[in-house]
Amino acid sequence: MPLALLALAVGAFGLGTTEFVMMGLLPDVADDLGISIPTAGHLVSAYALGVVIGAPLLAAVTARMSRRKVLIGLMGLFVAGNALSALAPDEHWLLAARFLSGLPHGAFFGVGAVVATSMVAPERKARSVSLMFLGLTLANIAGVPVATLMGQHLGWRATFLGVSAIGLAAIASLAFLIPHDHAHAPAVGLRRELVALKSVPVWLALGTTVAGFGALFSAYSYITPMLTDAAGYADSSVTLLLALFGVGATAGNLIGGRLADHSLRGTLFGGLTSLVVVLALFPVLMSTQWTAATAVVLLGTAAFVTGSPLQLMVMEKASAAPSLASSANQAAFNLANAGGAWIGGLALAAGLGATSPALTGAALAVLGLGVATVATVVDRRRVGVPAGRERVVASHVPEHAEAVRH
Template sequence: MRSFFMPFAIYVLGLAVFAQGTSEFMLSGLVPDVADDLHISIPAAGWLTSAYAVGMVLGAPLVAMLSIRWPRRRALLIFLLTFLLAHVLGAMTSSFEVLLGTRIVAALANAGFLAVGLAAASAMVGSQAKGRATSVLLSGVTLACIAGVPLGAVLSEFWGWRSAFWAVAIVSVPAVIAILCAVPASAVDPNAPTARHELRALRTPRLAVTLLLGALVNGATFCTFTYLAPLVTDVAALSTNWVPVALALFGIGSFVGVTIGGRFADTKPLQLLTIGAIALLGGWLLFALTAANPITALALVFVQGTLSFAVGSTLIAQALYAATDAPTLAGGFATAAFNVGAAVGPVLGGIAIDAGLGYRSPLLVSAALVALALVSYSVARNAAHRSNHSRGRSPESF
């Protein structure tokens, strides 16, 4: 029987990811205060969010490649300390340009930490529990949505936006100490794969398809999540007081989703991906049809958050399984792919809204993205099944 608990060090990494997830998403509630304090326009302040997203997309593979020959504990500490110091500087500066720079640096450090953290967590649990380890790390992101981001907004309300930056830095301190104490120290293995070797190992159709699916599913998730507030107020006709409730329901659902992913991603990934993606598609379509009903809308916010993160976390685990000879770069490219989805999804939803299709339209765009993922998955699975059958291998190795 498998142990329910992961090594303590993996929960430590989850704490750090919680701080980083809070930082990534908290700016959405701080933009007006930042703009007012630094005497800039709100659109200009919005660049702080865009800069972080670009840093995550570009930084994940590049920074992972840079650190590939570093001992993992050293790499984790360097990235987390850089992330912490970027927030200290951001909290102290009165220059928008400096603040923008700290967001890019923090994003690069976040991307590197997540890539190395995924590889380190997988190594600590062995070859058959990557999904469970991944779910613990990603639960840090979901808990950030549930607790970290709202807490940042509350701190900003009482003590200004800088207090939210200080809070992220403070939460990172115990994670630094715990990594020193809990993550095993290791010397550089002279036989460890080089960046060139890992890049060659990434050239597999299975990994390419997995990353594509991850980008599509996450694009669908953030396409709707970004416009959840007008969906709740304009379509479901609820007051603005219900927006935090909807966000909390989505966050709780995402936590349940990564927990489900951790339970089944190692043992029944194909079943979870197939059933989960079909249910996800049906959920987006049902949401679009019934969004005017407040009770149904709130229920589906929770359901879709659960399904999105169950499927998404399983895809990240599958990326690690697909590139066992490139654990660090696989985590980096998985991080980049999911952030591409997080960046492109809201753009597509915004295009639909600007075209006059209303605030239900992001739900239909989300459905279309999941449908495209299902088609891609079906084609790739059939091809993999035929290839594995001809070689006498198990069809479960998609």
């Protein structure tokens, strides 16, 4: 695999760290700024809002720019947002800085996925996307815990300065490792990118993302009360258990990338089916501590098996202009985050029990399977390809791909 994928993974590591670290820093930030925990929680929402708005917007306005320069520019915006977060004098400035930090997130993953797939042979495209996403899953194992500890001992501002340093390392890596072939503007304009979003298969793929990852976040958003109230773990054990989720996510991401290169839809259906089973078994698995720990790993694995297939499917359905659609898929991930958490919260509020968000997640995963089935039927009617026989194709490879393929 090209070394340039390492540069994309470094950027993904920084983005993943800053996205999730705020959850662990909320008490410190609230105490330092003199605000309540719920008010500090708006800082998480501000980042997610930045992702949803920035993903399609930045991908659209940079459609004719060099993808190499776009990636470097997006990481520059990321560094600026985190540096401003560290310097924010009050919650209002911090809210704005967190929004700014979220703007480049989706566009980086979207454009990065296009660049990653353009540097490898057609049969390795899903694997290349999974290697970029590896930075995101590793952030949950190492980046977030280390950044949280840094914030607790050195102050939360030091955490954001540290994340800014990761961003600078990513900029250097992108500048040195991304091939200069990507210094040329791709022959795709904004109008062509926007036309791609009119495709029904694209919207079905995005709908599968929202339902499938909504299933994950319906359960994962409330994993702490499940582990403490249902499984009987102490609060001090939760951080280690969340790291186990990162281990499972990393394994699922790598497995999904390898399998999707052989059967894109087969991997997607297998991952969603596994997610349904794991979530449906949560009430049983959360009854003892060792099975609860196993459930956390299995949840990460089952959910992230679908990550690369979903990203690649959206890109292929918008094969003439994949950057905007690929970035829109990242916005869909964040809509899934917000929507899944909201639906899981409704189950808790209704008094259905600590593990009820997992059951609502199972229902969402079934919905994802339904949307994916409809997408398969639509594709078969259009091209007459039997279900499960799709392989990754090179239809969206940019004009310079052959020059940089290794």
